[in-house]
Amino acid sequence: MSRYDRYVLSQYLLLFGFFALILVSVMWVNRAVVLFDRLIADGQSAMVFLEFSALVLPNLVRMILPMAAFAAAVFVTNRLIRESELTVMQATGSSPARLARPTLAFGLIAAAMMSVLTHLLLPASKGQLAARETEIARNATARLLTEGHFLHPGHGVTFYVRKIDPDGTLNDVFLSDRRDPAREVVYTGSRAYLVRDDGRANLIIVDGMAQRLDTRHRTLSTTVFSDFSYDITPLVTKQEGEKRSPNMVSTAELIRNPHTVATETGTTIGKVTEVLHQRFARALISLVAPLVGFSTLLLGVYSRFGLWRQVLLAFGVLVGLELLRGALAEPIRDHPDLWPLTYLPGVSGLILSGLFLRFAGRPIRWPLARQVPA
Incomplete structure (x- = not known):
């Protein structure tokens, strides 16, 4: 050259x-x-x-x-x-x-x-x-366990937790589900736990209340519960094929x-x-x-x-x-x-x-x- x-x-x-x-x-x-x-x-x-x-x-x-x-x-x-x-x-x-x-x-x-x-x-x-x-x-903990922040793990879903204890207990939980346009549901609880079972992820809310708003009839209903299981598998798993x-x-x-x-x-x-x-x-x-x-x-x-x-x-x-x-x-x-x-x-x-x-x-x-x- x-x-x-x-x-x-x-x-x-x-x-x-x-x-x-x-x-x-x-x-x-x-x-x-x-x-x-x-x-x-x-x-x-x-x-x-x-x-x-x-x-x-x-x-x-x-x-x-x-x-x-x-x-x-x-x-x-x-x-x-x-x-x-x-x-x-x-x-x-x-x-x-x-x-x-x-x-x-x-x-x-x-x-x-x-x-x-x-x-x-x-x-x-x-x-x-x-x-x-x-x-x-697939990692529900990484997506949901962030204290002090309003997170949006899925379309129409908002999640908030005030504090997380060292043992994994979630304190003062707020979960809003607006995926169904005809019905909006808000879950609140003093404590919650994340549980996995056979590939499914569930959020167990303790001592809480569910508020359901029927947008069609404009009615609001509330339910007080001691414990409630909410399936969050669709929010933490990939929708597309692998x-x-x-x-x-x-x-x-x-x-x-x-x-x-x-x-x-x-x-x-x-x-x-x-x-x-x-x-x-x-x-x-x-x-x-x-x-x-x-x-x-x-x-x-x-x-x-x-x-x-x-x-x-x-x-x-x-x-x-x-x-x-x-x-x-x-x-x-x-x-x-x-x-x-x-x-x-x-x-x-x-x-x-x-x-x-x-x-x-x-x-x-x-x-x-x-x-x-x-």
């Missing part, structure tokens, strides 16, 4: 790290707000919040990695053109294909990062995240036993096929993104108005490839034999990049572009 290649590659990696950090931070903050509201409101600790935040990072990085690689390639190439560094290299006889060599190396590095994410980190993080969500959803998703399965297992995975996850063989080949296709897109950005900016002639036309063209090509990938997803799910179409966006991007590099020696004269005489 020549000194020029090392110089350009170092610039790519530096800007790639910068753009990746900015994009991941923005997306992580948006996701963290939702996680914080859901976990902390359910009585979870800050460590659980940090754990969940770390587990969603691989998926966030997977989404922004091609965009960060594309942005780095466009930014560095634009600067090299403005500062005439590429012009000097072309004057020495370097062809556009030769100048694209560090971009190709950068694309291969981005593709390797994407491969590690999609084949190793992403399935492991999704599996661990699902396991932790199930564990927390089957694995194909995204949680390792690539090796998807290749060896696709039909077994489809049966176990309750999905179709087409979905399994799409998930498998998308993991390889994403790495190809990560390679294509910087090549598209670099080759497109080499088109055209110098203009005092900058390279905004080429930048828009490069962005349009990348959006078109993503739209093509989305359009092909449904046919592949319905007809697994069409799996080669998964790689069509990546191959199309490589072909376009090659054509752009081929025509880079013959600049396109953009309409309305003001030419500067030599």
Whole structure:
């Protein structure tokens, strides 16, 4: 690798790290707000919040990695053109294909990062995240035993306990059940206990009162009881099934036993096929993104108005490839034999990049572009 290649590659990696950090931070903050509201409101600790935040990072990085690689390639190439560094290299006889060599190396590095994410980190993080969500959803103590706070363990349900004794006794309990629009019930008690029995969770309220409001007839009835059992199983168990998703399965297992995975996850063989080949296709897109950005900016002639036309063209090509990938997803799910179409966006991007590099020696004269005489 020549000194020029090392110089350009170092610039790519530096800007790639910068753009990746900015994009991941923005997306992580948006996701963290939702996680914080859901976990902390359910009585979870800050460590659980940090754990969940770390587990969603691989998926966030997977989404922004091609965009960060594309942005780095466009930014560095634009600067090299403005500062005439590429012009000097072309004057020495370097062809556009030769100048694209560090971009190709950068694309291969981005593709390797994407491969590690999609084949190793992403399935492991999704599996661990699902396991932790199930564990927390089943943990009634973590969801309900938070003293001094009004908690909402389910839609239309509010729970409050003033104090918790060291032996687990709940003092001064308040429970409001508004899940039935025709009847609202409020339970209060001086003491309560959480009891598990055969996979079910019950809240035993002692020395309390139940107030039932019939919203249809506008009547209120009260009942005083010495002890009362309230089933809170629906509030502390996961409503969804506990089957694995194909995204949680390792690539090796998807290749060896696709039909077994489809049966176990309750999905179709087409979905399994799409998930498998998308993991390889994403790495190809990560390679294509910087090549598209670099080759497109080499088109055209110098203009005092900058390279905004080429930048828009490069962005349009990348959006078109993503739209093509989305359009092909449904046919592949319905007809697994069409799996080669998964790689069509990546191959199309490589072909376009090659054509752009081929025509880079013959600049396109953009309409309305003001030419500067030599």
